[in-house]
Amino acid sequence: MTGRLLVLLAVFGVALAVVAIRERRDPRTGWIQPGITVLTGPDCRLCPLLLALLDAADARYLLVDVTRQRVPAGVRALPTVLVADERGEVALARSGRSALTDIDTILAVAAADGVVRETA
Numbered sequence: 001m002t003g004r005l006l007v008l009l010a011v012f013g014v015a016l017a018v019v020a021i022r023e024r025r026d027p028r029t030g031w032i033q034p035g036i037t038v039l040t041g042p043d044c045r046l047c048p049l050l051l052a053l054l055d056a057a058d059a060r061y062l063l064v065d066v067t068r069q070r071v072p073a074g075v076r077a078l079p080t081v082l083v084a085d086e087r088g089e090v091a092l093a094r095s096g097r098s099a100l101t102d103i104d105t106i107l108a109v110a111a112a113d114g115v116v117r118e119t120a
Contacts, residue, residue: 032062032082032084032090033062033084033088034084034085034086034087034088035060035061035062035083035084035114036054036059036060036062036081036082036106036110037061037062037064037081037082037083038050038054038061038062038063038064038079038080039066039075039078039079039080039081039082040063040064040065040066040078040079041065041066041067042065042067043078044078044079046078046079046096046097046099046100047078047079050079050099050100050103051063053100053103054103057103057107059107059110066078076095077095077096078095078096079095079099080093080094080095080096080099081093081094081095081099081106083106083109083110083114085113085114085115086113086114089114091109091114092106092109092114094106
């Protein structure tokens, strides 16, 4: 019985390690187009206001509906705004209400083509 428990604990530990490694990968890098990408969904209450702010600023953005596409790891709130450089690497990310309050920063980083980066 002790042997079975040890095997079960080992399998559980390996599964946890795999999940932790997968969660820490940055799947956002390289999958998005340069510029502003807005992740939205049908239950997003803040999305219409964010889109209105972007439209009022005459910003170009790609709208991605998360119900039709796999949500990247790390995205836990909608709306999520990602600003990427020409290589598709994320220069800035904002989720939830911070996507609204930091609209000026989002637009500035996008205007700089993602050259300005958020410090971690």
